Amino acid sequence: MLDHYLHTARRAHVVLYPGRQRVDLGRPRALVTPEGFAAKPFALAWLRAEYQVLLKIIDLAARAGFDDYAWRLTVVLWTFFDVCGHWHDGTRMHRTALEAARRCGDQFGQAHALRGLGTFEVMLGDYAQAHCCLAEAQELFRRLGDTHGLARTDLIMGQAFEFQGRHAEALAVVKEALRLSETAQDDPYMQLVRASALNGSAWYNAHLGELGQARAHCRQAIKLCQSIGYSPGEAGTWDTLGFVWQRLGDHAEATACFLRAVALEREMGSRFNLAMALAHLGDTHVSTGDLRAARQVWAEALTILADLHHPEAFEVRAKLESLNPVAL
Numbered sequence: 001m002l003d004h005y006l007h008t009a010r011r012a013h014v015v016l017y018p019g020r021q022r023v024d025l026g027r028p029r030a031l032v033t034p035e036g037f038a039a040k041p042f043a044l045a046w047l048r049a050e051y052q053v054l055l056k057i058i059d060l061a062a063r064a065g066f067d068d069y070a071w072r073l074t075v076v077l078w079t080f081f082d083v084c085g086h087w088h089d090g091t092r093m094h095r096t097a098l099e100a101a102r103r104c105g106d107q108f109g110q111a112h113a114l115r116g117l118g119t120f121e122v123m124l125g126d127y128a129q130a131h132c133c134l135a136e137a138q139e140l141f142r143r144l145g146d147t148h149g150l151a152r153t154d155l156i157m158g159q160a161f162e163f164q165g166r167h168a169e170a171l172a173v174v175k176e177a178l179r180l181s182e183t184a185q186d187d188p189y190m191q192l193v194r195a196s197a198l199n200g201s202a203w204y205n206a207h208l209g210e211l212g213q214a215r216a217h218c219r220q221a222i223k224l225c226q227s228i229g230y231s232p233g234e235a236g237t238w239d240t241l242g243f244v245w246q247r248l249g250d251h252a253e254a255t256a257c258f259l260r261a262v263a264l265e266r267e268m269g270s271r272f273n274l275a276m277a278l279a280h281l282g283d284t285h286v287s288t289g290d291l292r293a294a295r296q297v298w299a300e301a302l303t304i305l306a307d308l309h310h311p312e313a314f315e316v317r318a319k320l321e322s323l324n325p326v327a328l
Helices: 002-016 040-049 051-063 067-076 078-083 087-103 107-123 127-144 147-163 167-184 188-207 211-228 231-248 251-268 271-287 291-308 312-322
Strands: none
Touching: 002 040, 002 051, 002 067, 002 078, 040 051, 040 251, 051 067, 051 087, 067 078, 067 087, 067 107, 078 087, 078 107, 078 271, 087 107, 107 127, 107 147, 127 147, 147 167, 147 188, 167 188, 188 211, 188 231, 211 231, 231 251, 231 271, 251 271, 271 291, 271 312, 291 312
């Protein structure tokens, strides 16, 4: 049973979020036939339908002494926890995974569990704890010689700095991830890291006022994402490029970019990123005087962010309240 859920969850993630995990699961056991998924909607539907079961499976594996399954299944689900906004569950499961990996003395598992735990601490706003987890994960990946693991952890560390408004520090750490990605340009996993690092660099440059550099990095990232079929990275980069065009005053280009981001985020079930793309789209609608469209997309963004209990909900709510009802 554990093997079935582990390998089926992995197959669902390969379809939805290709290249995000580099954990060797080996082959399924004899007589175990994992389910297959022909397209993203089927993979997403399975993960949503089996979500509560998967949480119970992780707890069961940890209690029954199957520590190897407990940490591996959690790590496989890391991206799903993240993009769908299951941050509290992700935190609890990654603590379980970390304890399991420590019990079986698996440093690789510990590094992955710490990185996942750091991810969710960032999203929940506990930045001090996030930095501790991510720094420990960086040290473990460095000690293990896992350049890919280290580079991907650098990307999350950049996000931790970003959420604290420390964009220069975020840019510095993402530049290191970009440098690491260039050491293995034939590695498809590193290509995804490179795409994410280019997008991160663009986002932080945009906030620092370097719009030309930001736009150039966005174009590189989108081209790379499309060439390797990396939809999550492409969606995020369209959102970044829309933000850049918005700052440059080209609202038509900005709107087109945000709409592409929204379409891709819906396809992947990415709640937080969808909400942020909708929020940015609303800003552009206000810039063009289309207040009715702004209210519509901000209302949807607020519904998502409020459900996630994310602080960004306060900003979006304030924007909605600022609209003149008479003008609508």
